[in-house]
Amino acid sequence: MRHRLPLAGLLALAVLAAGCGSSEPAADGKAAITYAIWDKNDQASAEKIIAAFQQANPKVTVKLEITPWDQYWTKLQTAASGGAAPDVFWMNSLNVRMYAKGGVISPIDAAKAEGLPDAVVDGYRYDGKLYALPHNVSIPALWYDKKIFDAAGLDYPTADWTWDDVKSAAKKLTDPAKKQFGILAPMWDQGGFYPTMLQAGGHVLSPDGKKSGFDDPASIKGLEFWTGLIKDKVAPVAEVYTDTDPIQLFQSGKYGMYYGGVWFASTFWSNPEIRERIDVAPLPAGPAKEAVILLGLANAVSAKSEHPAEAAAFAEFVSSEQAQKILSDSGGGALSLRPGTQDGWFKAFPSFHLKETYDASMPHGVPYPATLNTAQWQDVQQRLLADAWSGKRPVADVAKEIAAQMNEILAKE
């Protein structure tokens, strides 16, 4: 294979030379670009992807910058305000509109997203243009404790499960004497109340993103699914989840089911005892339909980049089949987005039913609801829902108030 490398390099150079037409190439054709990400767990795979890119584009060097999540957005925003954002950086669908509107990131050729699932790609469209190329996907899923199911003599959850199955199983798995609960009910949007609102036939946002869906009676039913589990005492009360992370609670072996995400696989797998005891299934269907809220991270290209062609080429490369396979084979937390590249990842966790979960979930994928000022109305949602979860106020009252306040914020957008 070795002798073919120079040829590949030459080819890449030719491609680059053609692509550089619009921008001003450095005198020697060399370009150094920076790539900013926030997750340290992705460092190994990102370095491998960079190595592969540099092999194909010998004149381009990519420097990886990792900034922890807590500082990532503040740092990025400050850098962008000063016109010094990294050339390529991680973006999520909550922030993309703000960055696109602010002129910080440049649009990407939508054709490059061909073959990637719409439910994720659509989250990065603004004003009819695509502003970032997604490269991974997070799929909420139902984790369950086989040991607890076995002890109760219950069948494991399947792709055909509905809300009723969850409720009846939760009841049977609860054992107050052992301080054992059937399910966990934390106040979580992506894998918790957003999907159930949709599954009940409701919505979070109207299709045009101008109105809140929280006052829709069906949405309220979706919220009551969770508060009902707490009220029936088959899930711990709201305060429990704030003191101990639900993912840790679940691993303590006292909880039968947990609406989590497939991306927890690597965390669970790292503990041999947990690995043996648990498995995963797709989210159960609601009374109206099946729905799974998908989030995927994407790469955006800075509008102020000195090497826009190279930066765009790198962003495209990360979502290419070659790079997606590298990501998948590294068996880390992140699941690659491009269909057909996930086998390496599934094989890293052989006893978990991840492939089945993936296959059953993707057709029902829905983009994560977001608008220009997502953080503002999510704050309202978080603050007010707390009273519903703690049982202080009826869910319907809270939901109507959220809708009213959300509509006010949305009207200003």
Next chain:
Amino acid sequence: MLSKREWVWGYLLIAPMALGLGVFYLWPIAQTLYLSFTESGVFGGHTWVGTDNFTELLGDDQMRDALGNTLLYAVLVLAGVPVAIVVAALLNVPGLRGMSVYRTLYFLPVVTMPAAVGLTWRYLFNGDFGAINHFLGELGIDGPYWVGDPDFAIYAIAIVGVWSSVGYNAVLFLAGLQGIPRQYYEAASMDGAGRLRQFFRITLPLLTPTTFFVLVITMINALQVFDLVYLMIDLNSPALNGSRTIVYLFFEKGFVQNQRGLAAAIAVVLLGLILVLTAIQFRLQKKWVHYE
């Protein structure tokens, strides 16, 4: 009269301090004041909106709640000041063995990083696995979810606030105690006054200048509490409703929701509040502070 040479030297010597103060304090205050009348863009730039931010704050129940939480926290922490007086008095007992060890122990929380303090207490306060509830359980008391329940969170934070400031305040009181001349006590015992009477009739009155200073500093610090809330309560925890302080709200508006102008207005309101409350304290001191 000072010579010109001396004037120049004088200014030169205060220049580093004045420059630092100007660049890092006065100029930002002026900027914040200006920004509070604007609406800022996410990536820089701002437009003048007059007093809109302040009118918005007036009708905002979040601001009202934050104000209530902050004042409650300040009252709770101020209520902890007597603890520091008692600690200082105990540390000042003549002939106490291992005195420097005790003084070091009480001062340790002051030099410990707030991040470490917040996280450690968070574990202690854990409703299911925390040491505090375990201990209460032994006594037959069913402990609450301290940092998970909106009704308890601010008390839990205040406990940590008092705990971490006792050492600093005790050192101040200790200095105050040692400034009280021995002769007063000697004269008092000759007149037949007991230890307790001496404490209330001599120690406390002569300690009032220190007490006044400690109260002012403690109140100003308490009104600006942020780090403990940030470290002990998660950003999306339901308990935040009962523990969101003014500076926390400022952080949320300015850095999470990108409403910098509104955040600046919150900071200005806080500045005004601190000014007013401190002025009141200075007015009241004439009534109870005894200078020798």
